[in-house]
Amino acid sequence: MTSLSTLAPRAVFRSTESTLAILAAAGFAALAIASDGSLLSGSSLETLFTYLAVPVLIGLAQMVALAVGQMNLSVGALGGFVAVAAGSVMAHQGVPAWLAVLGALVLGAAVGAINGLVVVLTQINGFIVTLATMTILTGLQYEVVGTATLSDYSPGLRELGRTSVFHIPVIFLVAIAVAVALAVYLRRAIWGRRLLASGGNPLAARLSGISNNRAIILAHCLSGLLIGVAAVVTLASAPGVNQSIGGDWLLASFAAPIIGGVALSGGAVSVTGTVLAALIVRLVDVARAQFSLDPSWVNFVVGAVVLGTVVITHRRGASA
Amino acid sequence: MSPALSAEKLVKLFPGVRALDGASLRVEPGSVHALLGENGAGKSTLIKILTGVHRPDGGRLEIGGDANEVHLDSPQAAARAGIGVVHQERNLVPEFSVAENIMLQRLPTKGGLLDRAAVRAEARRYLELLELDLDPDRRVRGLPVSQLQLIEVAKALSMDSKVLLLDEPTTASTPSEVDRLFGIIRKLRDGGTAILFVSHKLEEVYDLCDTVTVLRDGVSVLESVPLAELARPQLIEAMVGRAHTVTELPERPPSDANPTLELAGVSTSDGHRDVSLSLHRGEILGLYGLVGSGRTELAKALLGLSPITSGSVRVGGKQVKIHNVREALKKYRIGYVPEDRKEEGLFLEQPVSRNIAVAMWDKLSRRVGGVSAKAERQLADEYVERLGIRLASTGQLAGELSGGNQQKVSLAKWLAAKTEILIIDEPTVGIDVRTKAAFHELIWGLAADGLAVLLITSDLVEMVTLADRIIVMRDFHVCGELVNDHVYDSTSREVMELIHADAPE
Secondary structure, eight states: HHHHHHHHHHHHHHHHHHHHHHHHHHHHHHHHHHTTTTSHHHHHHHHHHHHHHHHHHHHHHHHHHTTTTTTTTHHHHHHHHHHHHHHHHHHHHHHHHHHHHHHHHHHHHHHHHHHHHHHHHOOOOHHHHHHHHHHHHHHHHHHHHTTBOOOOOOOOHHHHHOOOEEEEEEEHHHHHHHHHHHHHHHBBBHHHHHHHHHHHHHHHHHHHHHOOOHHHHHHHHHHHHHHHHHHHHHHSSSBBTTTTTTHHHHHHHHHHHTTTTOOOSSOOOOOOOOOOHHHHHOOOHHHHHHTTOOHHHHHHHHHHHHHHHHHHHHHHHHHH | OOOOOEEEEEEEEEETTEEEEEEEEEETTTTEEEEEETTTSHHHHHHHTTTTTTOEEEEEEEEESSBBBOOSOOOOOHHHEEEEEEOOOOOOOTBBBBHHHHHHGGEEETTTTEEEEHHHHEEEEEHHHTTTOOOOOOTTTTOOHHHHHHHHHHHHTTTSEEEEEESTTTTOHHHHHHHHHHHHHHHHTTTOOOEEEESOOHHHHHHHSSEEEETTTEEEEEEEGGGGGGOHHHHHHHHHHHOOOOOOOOOOOOOOOOEEEEEEEEEETTTSSSSEEEEEETTTTEEOTTTTTSSHHHHHHHHHHOOEEEEEETTTTTEOOOOOOHHHTTOOOOEEOOOIIIIIIIITTHHHHHHHHGGGGGHHHTSSSSSHHHHHHHHHHHHHHHOOOOOOOOOOOOSSSHHHHHHHHHHHHHTTTTSSSSEEEEETOOHHHHHHHHHHHHHHHHHHHOOEEEEOOOOOOHHHHHSSSSEEEEETTEEEEOOOOSHHHHHHHHHHHHHHSSOOO
């Protein structure tokens, strides 16, 4: 009863989720065979999962925004800004790692809440609001770190980023724990339900005494919090943080939930689908490395798959 | 016995209109009360006050007893006060389970988390009460509309409602679904619930309801009258009213002998059966019927918005098949002035000039493809003067004008497009009496200038004032046609007799 797939027992998702699970398993097996089994070695698995933690987290961050019919374009810029800000206070001001990590989470959630507040107070589309905050945050990120790369911070945190339990990196376990917590929250917590009710049918929600404004602010705040976690994971696992962190997060953040079966119109989420889709995108990247393909090829494939998924979902919705 | 719901002399003002001007009703526990009224009578305003969407500007509202005055300032307040509502449109969260939708207004919790077992148990109670055999864990998406409606009834009851308000609950139902719904309503009634049933289907009202309140022009013309004492013609007469005078309009030149628009045996996918009519240049043909008789739908089918399944349409003597509105306008010169000018007629955020010229842009455009603002203004000025639209300048936004002037802009657009056949749908709903008279003269003048006008209106006075002939519709077919002698008493009686004779007993 508590497995991830029963956390979202919705017929459509079940089919999407099982399709994705089969696809991921098949892809993994194919890559394992193509690499003559070297993918199954401990270090290969560690690499695979280490670089899966951030895509899972930012995918979930986008998913929460999509859940209320919003978008968060500031995913990458916020993650980059939080990462360099926390890295900088650790490296330059000597702030202890635990405090910097806590600060990163609070900062992420706070900026997310501001996104939500601006959307609610101005009644301007979340797309435009987060486009603006994206630009502002990118500027702040450059302001904090300039052209430097910070790598001289908390050895403990960086050690944690390299630690694995049975070849499964701790940071990936963190991402999965966050995913489970989010799934439980959306499934069981009152405000999680209200958020989804508001996304699914704002009018019905309003007539049932649910504040759509609060749901929007909450969704953006949660989205920011998840980005905060992604920033901490980046600090722990990346060789260093600089101005380029977060630059390639935007497409990835949309790819996971959209391929994972999350409705762009809101109200329908799938944590399992989003996690599985992030894994599939990661496997495409592994294949690229395996066969020494051009990196742009990955973007092409992911972009095409996202577009294809949207078209198929739209068709399915229209015929239903 | 004290009434479950009592509204006394409710008043609601909107800019320029008194939507409610002393509306009263009393609903007793254990009875079904019908609320009737034609378009613009104030029915929906009253419903919005009862459901906490609008606040009244005057009057008194009591729930559950004579002294218990309530002020409903939100939909939740209405629900807490004991008014459960099933709206005309479905309002459920598609991805949520049946049980959670029913309990959405007061989700039970345990330790800060949703108590699923309690949600299920509570919801099952209401499902059983309604004899609804549904898995409470089933997702709502994909369920048939009739079941969604019953789920909403369960949801409305979940707040321990003393009054259940059903707003046009049978518009999308099959006869067997209606039977089932009525069975449930009777069961709830016998259990002591007061039911307020809003409908325009008189057969259903007579079948189900005990008492009736009729609104007209924002006033209760019949207040909580037992239906057993009320014959159908009396009820219809109360709805459409008779204490009005018909304005005399000058003579018009006779209309053309040959019809410019001719329908023969037309059936549509909306359910029209065997509709025939002919419209001549210089004539005003009225299309009368109670709300829901299929008049607007017929107009929209003519414009190609829904398919015509059989029969023939002739324009200027030639048989045609109109595929879309663009074709109707450009090729056959048929224009449609919609009832809902704010939603369908105007671009409220755009200047008046652009609103008038929009259908003429391809004529006004210059070689490079741009539209000259000057040409737009000239065109707009011409029609502003011709229709007597009151505004500061044609650069003013359409949304800033009063209702009557907005309607004139909506009309000007089609005149500017040089239409030859104009369908005008409920032209004076929500417009004050004086502007109404000016509008009537305007429509009269258009016909005198040779336009063929198909007039749809629920206002029988307006119909008797303007129409040359009146086609009477009921339940998506024509039940009669008569020549209008512009004498209200005789014509209105004839119209009512046609509707009445056609209605099933």
